[in-house]
Amino acid sequence: MTVADVNQATRALLNLNTYFEDSRHWKEVWTSDIVKDTWRELWLADDMPNAQPPSEWFRTELPTLSHFDTALELWYRYLFIFSIPIPDKIPHVFQASHHSVSASYGIVCKLKRNCTLQIWDHAISWRETNLYLSSAMCTLPPFIRNSLLGLMKLTSCLILHHADQILPCADFFNPGWEVEIGSSKGQLTHRNVFRRKVDPIVNGITDMQKFSPVTEIKTKKPTVTMLSHVWFAKDIKTALLAADIITNEWGFKDYQLDIYGALNKSPVYSSECQEILACKGLGQQVAMRGTADPAKVLADTWLFLNSSVSEGLPLALGEAALTGAPVVCTDVGASLRVLTDPDDGKRYSEVVAPNDAYGLARAQINLLGMLDEWAQYADDAPGVAAPILPHKPTPKDVEIITRRMYEKSEYRRKLGMMARNIVQKSFGGDRYLREHEQMLWIGKAYYEMLGIDKRIIPPKTPTRMLSLRSRVARQQQEVEATYSEVFDPQMEMMLHPRPWANQRHSGASSFSSFYMDESARSSTYSLPTWEHDRSGMRTPDSSIRYANSEEDGSPPLVTRPPRTHSRTQDGRPVSPSPSAKGKRPVHPAYRNSGSNSGSNNSSARSSYCAPQTDTRRDLLVVRQNVPGYDSARSSTRIRSHLSEMETIEYDDFGGRL
Incomplete structure (x- = not known):
C-alpha cells in the first residue's frame, strides 16, 4: 500500500459520508440495481491496478451471484455508520477503543471537524479478524471472507495511519502489531517514525479490594480453575486434553478441573468440548459450570489455569494472583508482562507454550506439588530432595507427588502471594485512571496546539x-x-x-x-x-x-x-x-494611452520615452485578456x-x- 492508495481510500470515506449526509436512504442506494451491477463489474475487472485478476483466482474463490450480493450486504452493514451526519460541533478528542471498520468514522470526524483522533486499543482487531474469518472457524465462502478481510485490512491501516495518538493496553506485543499495520510494514512511513505516536496505557484493575487474599481454601481436593468464555481463542480443548493426560495417562485421581464461562458464546465449540469430556471419560474430574462470580470462584481454587491461544493483556491472571492463587498460563499476548516483576524480572508463575497439552499438564503438576524450579520455595528439610515428575510416572511416583500436594499447600499460597505483590505494583487502578486521564488532556492540548478552534x-x-x-x-x-x-x-x-x-x-x-x-x-x-x-x-x-x-x-x-x-x-x-x-x-x-491624444501633448511626449516592448509581457497581456482564463x-x-x-x-x- 502506498501513500496514494491511502489518500484515495480516505477521500472515498469522506465522499461516502458526504453523499449520504442529506436525505439519501442508505439501504435503498446500496441495494439498487446500478450499485449491484457496478459492484460485480469492479470485482470481475481484469485491469484493476494492484489487484489479482479473476482469471488467476482459485476455483474455490470464484463467486456466484449470491456470493456477490452477500458480500455487498455485509459491506453496507459494516459501513452503516457513515450514513450518520457529522454534528456541527463535536468534542475536541475522538477516541475509539479499537481499529476496526466502525472506528474509521473518526477519520471523517478528524478531517471534517478537525478533532484529535485517539485509538485506545484493547485488542489487535486485524489479528483477531484473521482468526475469526479463517477457514477453521468461519463457514462463509472464500470470496465473502476475502472481501471482508480486504475491507478490514484497509480500514485498520487507515485508522492507525491517521491517528494522532495510539494507546495500546499493553506495552508488550501489541505495539509491534500496531506499528506494522499503521505503517503498512514500513511502506507508508518509517517504523521508528510511526512508533513515536504509540504510547501504551497498561490496563489496570480498578477495584483491587474486591480480590482480597483467600485465608482458607474451601475445597479439600486439588482444584484447578479456569475463568474464560468457552470458545476457540481460549483453547478449552487443549486444557481438556491436558486433564486427560493427568488423570487417565499419568493416573492422578485427586485432580479436579472447573471451567467457568459462558457456554453460549460459541455453541458449536461448547458442544465439541462436551464430546471430548464424554469420549475421554472425564465426567468425574472435569466440569463446565457456566458463569459465576469470580471472587467466589477464586476462593475455592488451588491453581488458576489459562490456556488461550490469543490474548491482549489478560487481567484475569492479575485478578487470580490478587487472591493468592498460583497461575499457569500460555505465553501469548502480554501474559508474561502480567506475571513478571518490572524491577528485577522475577516471575512466580508457570508460563508454557500454547497448543501444548503435555506442557500444560506438566506445569500444573509441578506447581501443585512444588516440584522442579518451585522446590526452592517449598522449605524442604535439609538433605531431603524434592521428587521429580518423570515422563511416564509410576503409581508410586503419583502417590508421592499427590501426598506432597497436600503437604505443601501453605508454601504454595506463599508463592501465590509473591505474584500478588507484582500485580499490585504494576496494575494499580489509580495509576491506570491517572494515565488515561492524562492522555485525554494530551489529546486536547494537541488540538489547542494546532489552533484549530480559532480558525x-x-x-x-x-x-x-x-x-x-x-x-x-x-x-x-x-x-x-x-x-x-x-x-x-x-x-x-x-x-x-x-x-x-x-x-x-x-x-x-x-x-x-x-x-x-x-x-x-x-x-x-x-x-x-x-x-x-x-x-x-x-x-x-x-x-x-x-x-x-x-x-x-x-x-x-x-x-x-x-x-x-x-x-x-x-x-x-x-x-x-x-x-x-x-x-x-x-x-x-x-500601454496605448498616448496614441489617441492630441498635438497639445507634444511636450509631454518629448519628455517621456516609451519603454521597449517585451514579448513575454505581451503574451501575459493576451492571456489575461482572454475571457475565463484563470490558473488552476x-x-x-x-x-x-x-x-x-x-x-x-x-x-x-x-x-x-
Whole structure:
C-alpha cells in the first residue's frame, strides 16, 4: 500500500459520508440495481491496478451471484455508520477503543471537524479478524471472507495511519502489531517514525479490594480453575486434553478441573468440548459450570489455569494472583508482562507454550506439588530432595507427588502471594485512571496546539471579511492580555510563540504579481483561510457597510494599496524614479494611452520615452485578456495587481544569499 492508495481510500470515506449526509436512504442506494451491477463489474475487472485478476483466482474463490450480493450486504452493514451526519460541533478528542471498520468514522470526524483522533486499543482487531474469518472457524465462502478481510485490512491501516495518538493496553506485543499495520510494514512511513505516536496505557484493575487474599481454601481436593468464555481463542480443548493426560495417562485421581464461562458464546465449540469430556471419560474430574462470580470462584481454587491461544493483556491472571492463587498460563499476548516483576524480572508463575497439552499438564503438576524450579520455595528439610515428575510416572511416583500436594499447600499460597505483590505494583487502578486521564488532556492540548478552534470559516460575502479581520485582531489582543493573568512569569518565559496562520508551502499557490508585504507581518506564513476566498474580493461597487454586523459602528476603511505607476493629466504613465531598480512592466490599460491624444501633448511626449516592448509581457497581456482564463493554482489576493511586477534586490548578508 502506498501513500496514494491511502489518500484515495480516505477521500472515498469522506465522499461516502458526504453523499449520504442529506436525505439519501442508505439501504435503498446500496441495494439498487446500478450499485449491484457496478459492484460485480469492479470485482470481475481484469485491469484493476494492484489487484489479482479473476482469471488467476482459485476455483474455490470464484463467486456466484449470491456470493456477490452477500458480500455487498455485509459491506453496507459494516459501513452503516457513515450514513450518520457529522454534528456541527463535536468534542475536541475522538477516541475509539479499537481499529476496526466502525472506528474509521473518526477519520471523517478528524478531517471534517478537525478533532484529535485517539485509538485506545484493547485488542489487535486485524489479528483477531484473521482468526475469526479463517477457514477453521468461519463457514462463509472464500470470496465473502476475502472481501471482508480486504475491507478490514484497509480500514485498520487507515485508522492507525491517521491517528494522532495510539494507546495500546499493553506495552508488550501489541505495539509491534500496531506499528506494522499503521505503517503498512514500513511502506507508508518509517517504523521508528510511526512508533513515536504509540504510547501504551497498561490496563489496570480498578477495584483491587474486591480480590482480597483467600485465608482458607474451601475445597479439600486439588482444584484447578479456569475463568474464560468457552470458545476457540481460549483453547478449552487443549486444557481438556491436558486433564486427560493427568488423570487417565499419568493416573492422578485427586485432580479436579472447573471451567467457568459462558457456554453460549460459541455453541458449536461448547458442544465439541462436551464430546471430548464424554469420549475421554472425564465426567468425574472435569466440569463446565457456566458463569459465576469470580471472587467466589477464586476462593475455592488451588491453581488458576489459562490456556488461550490469543490474548491482549489478560487481567484475569492479575485478578487470580490478587487472591493468592498460583497461575499457569500460555505465553501469548502480554501474559508474561502480567506475571513478571518490572524491577528485577522475577516471575512466580508457570508460563508454557500454547497448543501444548503435555506442557500444560506438566506445569500444573509441578506447581501443585512444588516440584522442579518451585522446590526452592517449598522449605524442604535439609538433605531431603524434592521428587521429580518423570515422563511416564509410576503409581508410586503419583502417590508421592499427590501426598506432597497436600503437604505443601501453605508454601504454595506463599508463592501465590509473591505474584500478588507484582500485580499490585504494576496494575494499580489509580495509576491506570491517572494515565488515561492524562492522555485525554494530551489529546486536547494537541488540538489547542494546532489552533484549530480559532480558525474561522471562510466568509461568503465580501464585506464579512472586514468584520472577521477586526475580530481576529481583537481576539489576539485578548489572548495576549490574558497570558500574564493565567501563567506565572517563569512559565511565560518558557512559552514559544506560535504563528496564528498556516505555513505557506511552495505548491500552495502560483501568483502572477510580486509585491512587498507589510513589514510587521512575516512572509513565512500565509494569510488566513478567508483571505484567499474569491467570494471575499472587494469590487469598486461593493460597500464596506453591511447589515449583519457584530459591532454598532462601521468598521474602519480599508485603504487601497498604492499603485506602482501613477498617471499624468494626459493619461500617460510617469517615468519611474531613478532610485527604483529592476523592470517595471507597463499596465496594459496604459500601454496605448498616448496614441489617441492630441498635438497639445507634444511636450509631454518629448519628455517621456516609451519603454521597449517585451514579448513575454505581451503574451501575459493576451492571456489575461482572454475571457475565463484563470490558473488552476492561482490565488487572488486583495492587495495585488495581477499584471504588475516589482523585483526587489536583496543585499548579500555575509554571503548567505
